[in-house]
Amino acid sequence: MTTEIQSRVITDAARAMIGVELDPVVIETDNTLLKRFAIAVRSPNPPNPLYADERYGRQTSWGGMIAAPTISGGFPWLLPLLEKLNPTMGKYRTGLNGGNEYEFFEPIHAGDTLTARPKLVSLSEKPRDDGGVMLVIDLEAEFYNQLGAKVLAARQTLLRIYAPDQLIGASA
Numbered sequence: 001m002t003t004e005i006q007s008r009v010i011t012d013a014a015r016a017m018i019g020v021e022l023d024p025v026v027i028e029t030d031n032t033l034l035k036r037f038a039i040a041v042r043s044p045n046p047p048n049p050l051y052a053d054e055r056y057g058r059q060t061s062w063g064g065m066i067a068a069p070t071i072s073g074g075f076p077w078l079l080p081l082l083e084k085l086n087p088t089m090g091k092y093r094t095g096l097n098g099g100n101e102y103e104f105f106e107p108i109h110a111g112d113t114l115t116a117r118p119k120l121v122s123l124s125e126k127p128r129d130d131g132g133v134m135l136v137i138d139l140e141a142e143f144y145n146q147l148g149a150k151v152l153a154a155r156q157t158l159l160r161i162y163a164p165d166q167l168i169g170a171s172a
Contacts, residue, residue, distance in 0.1 A: 008133045008167040009160075010123050013088035017120045022084065025077045025141070027114040029067060034110050037071045054110065067108035072152055073100060077116045077141045085120060085137070090166055098136065098157030106151040114151065116141040121155075131164035 007015075031054055038051035049056035050066060057065035108114065118141040126134045136159060143152040 008125055009135050009162050011088050014085060014123060021117045021119045022080050025080060025116045027075050029110055029112045031110040034065055034067050038068050062107055065110050069104055072102050072154060077118050081118045081139055092160040093163045094161045096159040098159040101155040103153040106149050108151055113146040114143045116143045133162045135160040
């Protein structure tokens with residue numbers, strides 16, 4: 001006899017999104033974006049000139065200013081995914097970042113146009129001591145520049161905490 005565990009928050013509509021690649025997200029980079037980010041992450045210290053000074057960058061093997069690796073955390077690739085996923089799931093108490101992972105293949109240069117195709121990788125539930133559930137959402141996207149070169153792979157885990165009264169079938 002097999003017993004299937006009933007999902008407490010994951011809907012069929014959300015489950016149907018797993019593995020489906022969404023429409024591309026396009027990100028335009030320019031010197032101003034790269035420089036502002038480099039300044040912000042190093043403030044009050046001066047930024048690394050490779051990430052903030054085009055003239056300096058032209059004198060390096062990169063041939064110009066490149067993006068600081070951490071800039072990828074600010075790229076808006078998650079928004080279309082969450083806009084599609086959120087309406088399929090019930091209201092939750094709080095959301096947390098469960099971790100980010102980035103793999104870099106080529107530098108991102110000022111003037112690059114990046115294209116990402118985000119997808120939902122997995123959904124899982126973990127019971128909580130209070131009778132609620134923690135939903136674990138794993139997402140990923142690969143980023144390509146205008147030349148078709150893969151420059152970045154991004155993975156993110158989001159955590160959502162559901163109280164017992166927010167679960168499927170809970171009485172309101």
